[in-house]
Amino acid sequence: xxQVKQSPQSLIxxxxxxxxxxxAYENTAFDYFPWYQQFPGKGPALLIAIRPDVSEKKEGRFxxxxxxxAKQFSLHIMDSQPGDSATYFCAASRPSASKIIFGSGTxxxxxx
Amino acid sequence: xxxxxxxxxxxxxxxxxDVELRCDPISGHTALYWYRQRLGQGLEFLIYFQGNxxxxxxxxxxxxxxxxxxxxxxxxxxxxxxxxxxxxxYLCASSLVGTGASYEQYFGxxxxxxxx
Numbered sequence: 001x002x003q004v005k006q007s008p009q010s011l012i013x014x015x016x017x018x019x020x021x022x023x024a025y026e027n028t029a030f031d032y033f034p035w036y037q038q039f040p041g042k043g044p045a046l047l048i049a050i051r052p053d054v055s056e057k058k059e060g061r062f063x064x065x066x067x068x069x070a071k072q073f074s075l076h077i078m079d080s081q082p083g084d085s086a087t088y089f090c091a092a093s094r095p096s097a098s099k100i101i102f103g104s105g106t107x108x109x110x111x112x
Numbered sequence: 113x114x115x116x117x118x119x120x121x122x123x124x125x126x127x128x129x130d131v132e133l134r135c136d137p138i139s140g141h142t143a144l145y146w147y148r149q150r151l152g153q154g155l156e157f158l159i160y161f162q163g164n165x166x167x168x169x170x171x172x173x174x175x176x177x178x179x180x181x182x183x184x185x186x187x188x189x190x191x192x193x194x195x196x197x198x199x200x201x202y203l204c205a206s207s208l209v210g211t212g213a214s215y216e217q218y219f220g221x222x223x224x225x226x227x228x
Binding site: 006042098102 | 116145152153154155156157160162167168170171203205216217218219220221222
């Protein structure tokens, strides 16, 4: 119940295309769903986050779509750029929780 | 000022030796977290500090692992009698408030530990 399942493990997208990464969870008590971006040799950095009271959140080229009934959420990167090449982690946490549960990560490569 | 810093950036040690990993959080951040990231995998929670106390140690994999935090600042993660399966990147993060992990966590660059 504490797991967050992420797919695909790796993804190659042409420059200008749309990158889509999917995550699914079981624990309905989760109420915060962040996405982190990690470049090689660096720690993860918060990219965008959503709470389950909205179905979509958009920040620039990055959009989170959230389906509460299906217990799924996804990250869409529009007009993908080579600089977006990184590992992306979805995550989830419960109210007053001291820890974030991370997915296994997706290695995204954007081809020029 | 500066972000979360960790030292050393890389550590190679022999099996059976003890190691200490250091984390300097962002000034004023009361919450501090340690995570482990094995190659090609996600982040595994180890321990959470609120101030100098650790209300959640549930992720520490064995009694060989311990951590402390002093002065609501620096934290040290100690691994005793290291094993090869301890090889990983150890990440530290801090946040302004700890109750409720929905407050943004700022990560350091990590310490890459290799046990030979």
